[in-house]
Amino acid sequence: MTELETDGPDEAEEPAAAPKLPEDRFSERELSWLAFNNRVLDLARDRQRIPLLERAKFLAIFSSNLDEFFMVRIAGLKRRIDAGVAVPSLTGMMPRELHDAILARTHELVDAQSQVFHEQILPELTANGVELVNWEQLTGEEKQRMRTLFTDRIFPVITPLAVDPSHPFPYISGLSLNVAVLLANPETGMRQFARIKVPTVLDRLVRLGDCRFVPLEEVIVHHLPELFTGMKVLQSATFRVTRNEDIEVEEDDAENLLFALEKELLHSKVGRPPVRLEVDSSIQDDLLELLADELDVSPKEVFRLPAPLDLTALFAIADVDRESLKYPNFLPKTHPNLAPVETSSSADLFKAIRNRDILLHHPYDSFATSVQRLIEQAAADPHVLAIKQTLYRTSGDSPIIDALIEAAEAGKQVLTLVEIKARFDEQNNIAWARKLERHGVHVVYGMVGLKTHCKLMLVVRDEPEGLRRYAHIGTGNYNPKTARQYEDMGLLTCNPIVTEDVARLFNHLSGMTQETRYRRLLVAPQGVRTGLIEAISGEIENHAKGLPARIRIKVNSIIDEAIIDALYRASQAGVEVQLWVRGICGLRPGIPGLSENITVVSILGRFLEHSRLFWFENAGRPLVGIGSADLMHRNLDRRVETIVSITNPGHIAEINQLFDMAFDPRTVTWRLDNRTWTPRTTNEDGSPKRDLQEWLIDSTSRRRRSPATPQRRTLHFQRPGVLPNR
Structure with a gap:
């Protein structure tokens, strides 16, 4: 293989005789992301393999992931809808249709999360002496302590905001937890709305004991009469708004970029439209209608959930000192x-x-x-x-x-x-x-x-x-x-x-040079896509000649159409393709005549799988690289990314072993078939499959220092074993 050079754009030409690929060959990016978050929820469900407090943490991660998804992806989708941009996605879905599908699936997922929390995690935590309680479950002594806490620590830092002709509806900041209160004047009977922001300067979960907590909003709600003296509290409910937080900056030049971004960050604190409203399921219809109207959210964007809202609070629960309910301690080893x-x-x-x-x-x-x-x-x-x-x-x-x-x-x-x-x-x-x-x-x-x-x-x-x-x-x-x-x-x-x-x-x-050619690096936006597609094409050629051919890729996400199509071509040519994808996968494996030679697995667990690895069999002299690039448009077209060729035989063997383990049927994975992910956690005899990350922890702990013989270095580039670069 020789080094290829071009000054042209990062595009790959399709073979002239290539058969036409079906139009429905892609999966919807946003729905694939929701499938990823469902796999996170699977970890919270997994009683057999995962300790209790770690399962609680995965519930918190699920919520944190969903917050970011709405702030960025759904916000961008709504922006297109509001602007009247009626461009279909790669799967043919129009923006409004996709928005509706996402909201419908999200309702299913958050209902499932709530069920896991209330029916599994919460009872198991209580059974193990880790308690998250409501006001009614407090003892008399605990209630008195909370009254003192409210007077001394909470009351001084909260500010009730009432709505009346001289006080407009307050701005509700994104992801803040709030208490909506409906009041009545006992003399006139006139109703009035008020909002209390649950202060973030205080711990969300108030510690009653070493492993016993009550949500801060519970303490606030049960002291509302002290906040609204002379008024009658008719009803109250917690709510939370998610807003568009996707920052947009017009870039004139690098010198002004810093100031432009600072200005945009300041502006982003107000004026961002809501994309989701979460409310306590006990809220009454009149109060919910008031909130929805003032915040301008549709019924589909309202999520009614059992309290407590915002389960990212479970990060605090997961941090309690109960080592028996966590993963065993792991100390990284010096190489x-x-x-x-x-x-x-x-x-x-x-x-x-x-x-x-x-x-x-x-x-x-x-x-x-x-x-x-x-x-x-x-x-x-x-x-x-x-x-x-x-x-x-x-x-x-x-x-x-x-x-x-x-x-x-x-x-x-x-x-x-x-x-x-x-x-x-x-x-x-x-x-x-x-x-x-x-x-x-x-x-x-x-x-x-x-x-x-x-x-x-x-x-x-x-x-x-x-x-x-x-x-x-x-x-x-x-x-x-x-x-x-x-x-x-x-x-x-x-x-x-x-x-x-x-x-x-x-x-x-x-220095803003025009450098685009490198010898051991693939660099985006000029060269990663073309370099990878060239390597894929090389595997197709090798397979046609009867030489060893195989493609193995590990990334966080793959949605780039050109690379997906190249992998489809490889599958159609008979090349085995193994994709190890943590998150979004726009490719549909297992479709006869298109992708029956493609296997896609996902591994989630104790650590966030984040490395990007690229392996091409290359007729028995593997081309292997590691780097920063996922196979997404933003990485390949709008970011500076690098992939470096790995040439040391020992390192190549180490990466090869990782792929072998990931695709071993005895390893815990989720496997993608067309658009459906299926967890595979037990063997046919019912025994648990091997956890790859735990195996690597054990392997590292047994490792010994290797001999200090210097490796021989070769300075010759144009040879098999180095990823092609344009």
């Missing part, structure tokens, strides 16, 4: 090739990387003792001259930020690409960008029209042989907190071809 030798308390990571490329698999391999330590060592090393890094999301107290500041203050050249358009992290990223700039870090805010989503770090070091560059290329963010919860991979290398590619890409991002 064997980065472990300190017996004579030293810390490893020299630069020496370790010079010895060999190192493939990291988080959270099984510790992020703190690998990527984070490399940044910290680079900041402190007097021989390091420069550090360049992308930051898409990071934690608020990130030691990575501190290390970059330390390096800049020590006189090193430090460049950071901060993606301030990272959804829901915009405000945090603006704050860190300002902080980095104040301490002398060169901060670049990405490219106009593109999000910088690639995960790259480059360190330039002055060594006796001359300048040497070290790189990290990953699939996940430089976030020490999520690195303990997300499954990701990363490559540490000083291979000169790879580091030259990374250096060229950084120059492109910071």
Whole structure:
């Protein structure tokens, strides 16, 4: 295979003789996402494999996921409907038809979630001494404590807002929990509406004991007469509004982008239209009608649910100190090739990387003792001259930020690409960008029209042989907190071809060069789609010649039509295709004549499966890559993404084993057949299937340090084993 070059757009041409593909070959993106969230709900239902408090956490994750889905995806859909954009989706559904289908399916899912919570999780929590109670279940002593709490802590921070001719209906902020109150003047009989926002400065769940809680809104509701003295409380109910939170920014140039986004974030706090109204199922019709009219939501957008609303509160329940009801403790291990030798308390990571490329698999391999330590060592090393890094999301107290500041203050050249358009992290990223700039870090805010989503770090070091560059290329963010919860991979290398590619890409991002060609990287938006489709076409050719051919891909989502069609073509040609998809899948497997050679599985569990892996059999000399790109339009067309070729035989074998395990019928998966996902958790004899993540935890704990023999590096690129790049 030779390197291909083109200056044209990132499009793939269909073979002239290719048979016409059916028009109904795609699944609806939004409905596929709801199917993903139903798989999260399956985890909350799973008594056999998953500890109780973890099941409660999955209920909270289900709610959090749905909040974001409505704030972004449904908000965008409603915006198209309101604008009169009558363009059908790929499946042929019109926007209003799709909106109705989504709402109908969401009603089914939230009803199922409520049933799981009230009929399974809540009784089991109570049976295990973890109690979430309502006011009537409080003891006399507890009620008195809550009265004191209300007087001392709650009453001073809440502000009842009444509606009358001089007080218009108040603005209800998105995702806030509120109490709607209907009052009557005992002298005139006149009715009046009031709203109380449940304060977020206080814990949503009030702790009565070590493992006993009452919702804050319960305490407020039972003290309403003290808030509305002289008025009669006729009825009350909790409610919650979800608003459009999808930020839109007109980009003129990079210099103005930061200020434009800050302005938009300020504006977004008001004026965003509602897309969902959740209400306590006990609400009376007249009060509900008032809320729906004032908030301008349709009956289909109203969700009546048993209290408590907003089950993200279960994150607090899941954090109680009951280790027997949680996953066993897991401590990530230092990668064997980065472990300190017996004579030293810390490893020299630069020496370790010079010895060999190192493939990291988080959270099984510790992020703190690998990527984070490399940044910290680079900041402190007097021989390091420069550090360049992308930051898409990071934690608020990130030691990575501190290390970059330390390096800049020590006189090193430090460049950071901060993606301030990272959804829901915009405000945090603006704050860190300002902080980095104040301490002398060169901060670049990405490219106009593109999000910088690639995960790259480059360190330039002055060594006796001359300048040497070290790189990290990953699939996940430089976030020490999520690195303990997300499954990701990363490559540490000083291979000169790879580091030259990374250096060229950084120059492109910071200096606005026209660089589009790389030797060991596929880079979007110019080259990822074409590179992957070329590799798929190569498997079709190999199969036709009777050579080994197979395609294996692991991503979070796949909806790009060009790549899906290329995979359909591969299936029609007889190539085996295995797709490991956590979330959205727009491809329909198992359809005779179209996709009978395609298998799609999903794995969810303790860790969020987040890595993106690409495997092509290539006649027995596999082309393998890891990277940041999902197979979605936004990743391939509107983001800077990278996929790096993996050439070390041991690393290729490790990734191959992951795929073998994922598609082993003895492993717990959800399998997609056409548009239906089916959980597969037990073997034919009724025994539980193997949990892949638990197997990897056990495997990591048994791992030993490998020999320190340096691997032989080859600098020749144009050979089988490297992903094609245009």
